Amino acid sequence: MTAAPGPPPRPDAEGARRALIELRHEVAKAVVGQDAAVSGLVIALICHGHVLLEGVPGVAKTLLVRTLATALSLDTRRVQFTPDLMPGDVTGSLVYDNRTSEFAFREGPVFTNLLLADEINRTPPKTQAALLEVMEERQVTVDGQPRRLPTPFAVLATQNPIEHEGTYPLPEAQLDRFLIKVTLPLPPREDEVHILARHAGGFDPSDLAAAGVRPVAGPADIIAARNAAAQVQVQREVLAYIVDLARATRALPSVLLGVSPRGATALLATARAWAWLSGRSYVTPDDVKALARATLRHRLSLRPEAEQDGTTAESVLDQVLITVPVPR
Incomplete structure (x- = not known):
């Protein structure tokens, strides 16, 4: 069409x-x-x-x-x-x-x-x-x-x-x-x-x-x-926050396969796009949080016993977003 x-x-x-x-x-x-x-x-x-x-x-x-x-x-x-x-x-x-x-x-x-x-x-x-x-x-x-x-x-x-x-x-x-x-x-x-x-x-x-x-x-x-979003600034503390979120998914006992560096890069890209759409020239931790679930949930592989207990990718990400310290 x-x-x-x-x-x-x-x-x-x-x-x-x-x-x-x-x-x-x-x-x-x-x-x-x-x-x-x-x-x-x-x-x-x-x-x-x-x-x-x-x-x-x-x-x-x-x-x-x-x-x-x-x-x-x-x-x-x-x-x-x-x-x-x-x-x-x-x-x-x-x-x-x-x-x-x-x-x-x-x-x-x-x-x-x-x-x-x-x-x-x-x-x-x-x-x-x-x-x-x-x-x-x-x-x-x-x-x-x-x-x-x-x-x-x-x-x-x-x-x-x-x-x-x-x-x-x-x-x-x-x-x-x-x-x-x-x-x-x-x-x-x-x-x-x-x-x-x-x-x-x-x-x-x-x-x-x-x-x-x-x-x-x-x-x-x-x-x-695309050109404008590529110019959105990201402080090193926010970059470290994205990395910490990805690494936290790999350390959970319920997760068989956590977020890869490709996933962390994807979260950086989506957070920058969201910041630009929101009218800002820089990324905040809230931008990262806003896109974390949509960007990361399909990249998590849970252990079978965790799935049987009712654990989901969304609940894992909720836990990670609560426990990982947010930069100020």
Whole structure:
């Protein structure tokens, strides 16, 4: 699906920040009560990262991605991951052309800006690995020839936290490639009433234009945001705080595999992006705390006995955030 043309580029960082903040209001025209998820997706785009979306069926994961793409004037495609999906179905493949008697490359759905990888844990590891390689390299290599993906490019992969039958869970090394994990909870009662009222009034999820969703930002804003976030200052004490949080997860008896240095680097990047979106030129410990759960929870591997006792990654991070001293 190709989104409508966006607004003119905003070369200044302040204009980009206003546009990206306005995204939440624009997405809310179609998706109710998911401001935190929208913020997480925007942060991932600023950080040039990918997102793991987790939620039960029916909480508007697909609608959220489609609406975000429209509001950002980005191209988006959706792939339903199934057990018979092959790597070439995602990345593209060489196809014989009878007219030229030569093989030509046919692009796969990864050649887009926002790729919705629906139920990524339902496809075999070989296809998962092919996608994750594309995520890391941001290119597809076929017959020795690399083909760059569009900019920006992000994979938004969904998985159902309830159903495990017939799935291939992502191993820890592959989960670590996702910048953040965004959970979409069931809406509270008032939001659910609001959703039904919209549908009763004729809301059609397939017609975002009728819902009033319009482009309020574009690729130029994302690039300006990346450049500005990279200039956000981080004091050595805050860097040490991030390292202490990561090291604390490795020392807990309930944790089999704690946060790696890659995870600490990811937390630094997301905290800087959040500080910039908040209008500051420096990172505070509160910025680190605000992004710690989304950035680190999928990077923790718990011991089986701890999981049986009800321990979760969120409870581990809650404990770490309480016990690790905060710099003043």
